[in-house]
Amino acid sequence: MLDIEGLTRxxxxxxxxxxxxxxxxxxxxxxxxxxxxAGKTTLLRCLNGLEQPDTGTINVDDAPLAATDAALVFQxxxxxxxKSAVENVLDGALSREPAWRELIGWHSPDEKRVAIERLHDVxxxxxxxxxxxxxxxxQQQRVGIxxxxxxxxxxxxxxxxVASLDPETGRSVLAVLARAVSEHDLFGLVSLHxxxxxxxxAGHYLGMAxxxxxxxxxxxxxxxxxxxxxxxxx
Amino acid sequence: xxxxxxxDSGGHTAASDDSLSVDxxxxxxxxxxxxxxxxxxxxxxxxxxxxxxxxWWLGFDLGYLYAHRMNLWSVLIEEMLVPRALWAQLQGDAxxxxxxxxxxxxxxxxxxxxxxxxxxxxxxxxxxxxxPRRIHTPVxxxxxxxxxxxxxxxxxxxxxLAGLGPVAGALAIAVGTIGDLGRLFADEMEEIDERPVxxxxxxxxxxxxxxxxxxxPQVTTAYIAWTLFYLEINARKSSVLGIVGAGGLGFxxxxxxxxxxxxxxxxxxxxxxxxxxxxxxxxxxxxGRLGSERRVDQ
Numbered sequence: 001m002l003d004i005e006g007l008t009r010x011x012x013x014x015x016x017x018x019x020x021x022x023x024x025x026x027x028x029x030x031x032x033x034x035x036x037x038a039g040k041t042t043l044l045r046c047l048n049g050l051e052q053p054d055t056g057t058i059n060v061d062d063a064p065l066a067a068t069d070a071a072l073v074f075q076x077x078x079x080x081x082x083k084s085a086v087e088n089v090l091d092g093a094l095s096r097e098p099a100w101r102e103l104i105g106w107h108s109p110d111e112k113r114v115a116i117e118r119l120h121d122v123x124x125x126x127x128x129x130x131x132x133x134x135x136x137x138x139q140q141q142r143v144g145i146x147x148x149x150x151x152x153x154x155x156x157x158x159x160x161x162v163a164s165l166d167p168e169t170g171r172s173v174l175a176v177l178a179r180a181v182s183e184h185d186l187f188g189l190v191s192l193h194x195x196x197x198x199x200x201x202a203g204h205y206l207g208m209a210x211x212x213x214x215x216x217x218x219x220x221x222x223x224x225x226x227x228x229x230x231x232x233x234x
Numbered sequence: 235x236x237x238x239x240x241x242d243s244g245g246h247t248a249a250s251d252d253s254l255s256v257d258x259x260x261x262x263x264x265x266x267x268x269x270x271x272x273x274x275x276x277x278x279x280x281x282x283x284x285x286x287x288x289x290w291w292l293g294f295d296l297g298y299l300y301a302h303r304m305n306l307w308s309v310l311i312e313e314m315l316v317p318r319a320l321w322a323q324l325q326g327d328a329x330x331x332x333x334x335x336x337x338x339x340x341x342x343x344x345x346x347x348x349x350x351x352x353x354x355x356x357x358x359x360x361x362x363x364x365x366p367r368r369i370h371t372p373v374x375x376x377x378x379x380x381x382x383x384x385x386x387x388x389x390x391x392x393x394x395l396a397g398l399g400p401v402a403g404a405l406a407i408a409v410g411t412i413g414d415l416g417r418l419f420a421d422e423m424e425e426i427d428e429r430p431v432x433x434x435x436x437x438x439x440x441x442x443x444x445x446x447x448x449x450x451p452q453v454t455t456a457y458i459a460w461t462l463f464y465l466e467i468n469a470r471k472s473s474v475l476g477i478v479g480a481g482g483l484g485f486x487x488x489x490x491x492x493x494x495x496x497x498x499x500x501x502x503x504x505x506x507x508x509x510x511x512x513x514x515x516x517x518x519x520x521x522g523r524l525g526s527e528r529r530v531d532q
Binding site: 086105106109112117120125128129 | 256260264266271
């Protein structure tokens with residue numbers, strides 16, 4: 001289990017996340033909804049280790065979550081232009097590789113084989129040597145997911161991963177995320193502005209308003225009124 | 235794996251070749267990577283070899299340099315870097331160094347100020363987004379020709395016109411500023427966002443009015459930054475123009491070298507150092523102030 005206990009994060013006098021506690025289950029994709037400014041991004045950044053919470057703990061199976069165990073998929077991919085798809089995926093493994101390998105571009109064959117396997121996993125067979133700036137938005141986001149998986153994480157996070165994609169492409173990208181979570185048995189947490197795109201893949205819903213949880217229920221027990229309620233709140 | 239990838243691909247993986255196995259693609263990638271890596275190593279080795287050959291042709295002989303290391307060492311230790319003697323020299327020469335330093339700054343300031351308006355006009359005319367090809371091509375060529383001649387040579391030429399002294403130096407700095415800043419201004423002008431320019435043009439504004447209304451406001455910050463940077467560069471340049479008789483700190487510098495008075499050489503170098511650091515600090519302050527003012531009013 002991933003346990004978040006009493007998580008609080010202030011920015012000056014502003015409270016972005018206010019004493020939030022919840023549990024996530026392995027192999028399940030949790031969808032995080034809420035209006036802009038509700039604290040979704042701050043929660044994800046605290047889970048990923050990009051920010052330290054002021055108070056509260058994050059534990060995976062009773063041990064504190066290490067930054068390298070949480071991988072974040074960014075909005076619109078956040079890939080490095082000028083590098084190929086496989087080189088971008090290899091960036092996910094930088095924390096366990098010596099720096100000289102990236103400096104001279106000599107990665108171990110094993111890592112490269114795994115990286116290509118990740119690209120196949122997200123439906124990009126044959127794309128390894130394509131420059132990422134030539135890929136479509138949906139394909140770039142798939143490379144972003146492959147890069148996150150290359151990190152060999154325990155927790156897969158995604159911050160508005162489909163905000164810049166058309167609905168159909170967004171659905172397919174979310175499906176890829178959901179499959180990665182179940183296949184690798186990860187904790188999955190995705191923040192979304194269009195929750196209807198996730199109705200077929202969501203296992204659990206979290207709703208935030210003003211830094212607090214206002215919805216925390218399995219997807220089977222959530223209907224569209226509950227989701228509307230989160231957006232009406234605050 | 236293949237059927238699942240296809241089932242939720244949403245059309246975007248139409249080009250994805252599901253029959254391609256990971257092994258095959260890995261082999262293909264390794265082949266491409268080996269070729270590319272080999273090419274890079276070849277280029278790097280070729281580069282090192284050509285630099286080594288050029289250095290050998292120039293007569294680089296590390297053994298000779300090492301054998302004669304004491305020549306420079308003794309001058310440095312015994313004459314240039316002796317704090318007490320240097321301090322005495324600085325005090326004794328202050329009456330000559332301070333006016334020469336002031337002259338150097340004045341040469342840089344007057345030269346930059348004289349060159350700036352001409353650089354603005356030429357820079358605008360040389361931008362391919364502002365003028366048609368028959369105007370910007372010859373102006374660019376002219377700017378390139380101006381840049382091809384070093385400032386030292388301009389200084390020698392202007393000594394013929396203005397006589398020995400700082401006027402020749404200021405004119406040389408002005409011409410160099412036109413060539414360099416004109417080019418930078420033109421490049422900056424070509425990078426701007428064309429949409430507001432079209433919006434202003436669509437109101438029926440003429441070419442000069444359009445440039446003033448929509449182009450210049452987009453480049454003002456960059457132009458100020460470049461101009462201040464050129465003031466710094468010109469201060470450095472004008473500190474050596476005196477070597478050819480065009481005023482400033484260069485004249486005492488070359489005279490001290492000729493007299494083999496290396497303590498005085500070091501005193502002049504210290505004066506140049508103080509001057510350059512001072513100009514850079516002032517320019518940075520000014521940049522910061524202009525930058526922060528812009529942020530406030532935006």
